[in-house]
Amino acid sequence: MYFYVIYIIILISSYVALIYKHERNEKTRRNKEILSIGKNRTISVIGIIFIALILFYLAVIAFRARDVFRSFNSYFTSIFQLLNIKYIEMLMDYFTDEVKVAHLFKMSSYRNLLFKGYIQIPMLLIIFAQMSYRESRENIIYEDGMMLEGRLWEWQELAGFKWSEKNNCKLIFSYESKLLLTKLHIKVKVKQEDKEKINEILSQYLTIEEQIK
Known part of the structure; x- marks a missing residue:
């Protein structure tokens, strides 16, 4: 969690730095x-592609989350637990015996998808925000x-x-x-x-x- 917060701060800082640099350049020139x-234009074709990628990623995660929730609803007391990687990993530890190996594989696959989503979606959002800012100048x-x-x-x-x-x-x-x-x-x-x-x-x-x- 600590490193993820740092990751988000770095992404946001890069966006703020872009705005600061651009505004400073405009002022000095x-x-x-x-x-x-x-x-x-307010949004370019590339910007639309980025939005489509983000929505597609969210849709895939939502579909997989629904599937996991339906398969293991007795292990979840809240849908928000589906977004908690630590809780997902705790369930994976519980599914380590041979009887539940299929459960482990399914949960591991979902955990990997969720982890990639946490990394890639914020990055795509920041890139889209930077592009939108540049194109609006x-x-x-x-x-x-x-x-x-x-x-x-x-x-x-x-x-x-x-x-x-x-x-x-x-x-x-x-x-x-x-x-x-x-x-x-x-x-x-x-x-x-x-x-x-x-x-x-x-x-x-x-x-x-x-x-x-």
Whole structure:
């Protein structure tokens, strides 16, 4: 329990540190700000995938917990005992004799699933919270770079920009991924009335690429 509390504190601290670092960077860079070009989507496709993973994990645990409770209801006085790993391990010790070996296997399998859930679900929640925070921040043009999706990009890190042919208010930045060794894109929606001004500013720092659909 002690180490689990430390684990949760570390996860929460990483989220708080992200917010603190981002807010501090925004504050110190205000004198370099040229123009804010709007916010990203509230939630991205990746964020939806994370939510789906969390819900799936919770559903699997709930299904297995129901199965364990039905099979061993005489050993449980409260459904909350199903979430108590120490109590589950106590039952496993009780099921160590040969007659109850099948019970031991079933309880051990559930205990392992529950343990993984306690570790992975908080981690997924923190990652989702960090992604949501980054994606909710303003996209800002600075003198020495841009804030995109919560990350500060220096001009030399961006390969160029273009406007979507299908949606003339969608701004697309490209950059070379060192990890994937290919060109990737960051898409940002802007206001129609700001398009001309944004294009004028960005063309001073970045190469204008061909429009795409």
